[in-house]
Amino acid sequence: MQFEEAKQKFISTWGSLGTLWGINKAMAQIQALLFISTAPMTTEEIMEALQISRGNTSMNVRQLIDWGIVRKESRPGERKEYFSTEKDVQELARIIAKERSRREIRPVIKTLAEISNITDDGKPGTRELIRQTKALYELAETADNMLHKIVNQKQNWLTKSLVKMIS
Amino acid sequence: MQFEEAKQKFISTWGSLGTLWGINKAMAQIQALLFISTAPMTTEEIMEALQISRGNTSMNVRQLIDWGIVRKESRPGERKEYFSTEKDVQELARIIAKERSRREIRPVIKTLAEISNITDDGKPGTRELIRQTKALYELAETADNMLHKIVNQKQNWLTKSLVKMIS
């Protein structure tokens, strides 16, 4: 496999993986492109590399900036903007985990808490609803906390010491 | 909030959360419905409760069975089938984690390994591609292993002892 092929493969793999962390294909592909780029890129260059429109590029780059994954930089004497992504995978994981939690997990946990707190009228249906939503609530809460603990770990968890620890 | 409202809210919340674990809305809603049901349900009852078509119900129930989350049971003297879901949240989490890993994470890890193993021709672009895909590969591999370790934990990880452990 040559460079160009490998590069395309990486971009498309990462792009289709977008769903896994809750973003769309173009957004994930832009991030992938910047992630393996040796220098910040302009809108024009991104459009060219991924064969997508200006509007699409603009909207998705903006979203990546909202997520805190991409940074904008300007160069003196030049009007156009240059974009680059967070290059450290651990920091990337930390940002993604935090954002997904905030955008999707926390709201669900909140709703589960509300539902599991309805008044128990003693009917079996109500009982089961309360019991099961409570169980889900606890699971979600624990998982979410655990995720934060792991990604915020100062020491490098890639060293696998953490994995060994919980084995 | 009354039972009916709470029930609908739970089904729709869980349904929209489907994307988080990679399944579609109808599939997630059926699972939600069964999860808080006090007894196994027939196709007819699911259709009625969720207001969806027979075909849709059939396909999504089958998919849930493929995932190993729903079980079919038949009763002597009755031709129709009854469906029920795994009721234990930890077991549910275990199944979902295992399936998502197998279906989506492992294939991506495999691709990342392939890409990071292309021959280094010394060009900066190639260097960066290799460096970054390797870093992602290691992160993904570690995270995937960790996930398995956690959900397969025999002792109840909801007790938060595990969370405390890695704090």
Added chain:
DNA sequence: ATATAATTTCAATAATTTTTGAAATTTCAA
């Protein structure tokens, strides 16, 4: 074995999501 209830399949349709592209707006070098 048969009749029929139950389930599955799948082409057609609907709903949703993504992308485009051109007009409107903003930005900043000169």
Added chain:
DNA sequence: TTGAAATTTCAAAAATTATTGAAATTATAT
């Protein structure tokens, strides 16, 4: 300031994904 380059916006179009419903198939109580 000015004006052109750059960016953003957003309605329309395209692409994708989900759902329907009726015909075909399967399963089983009698």
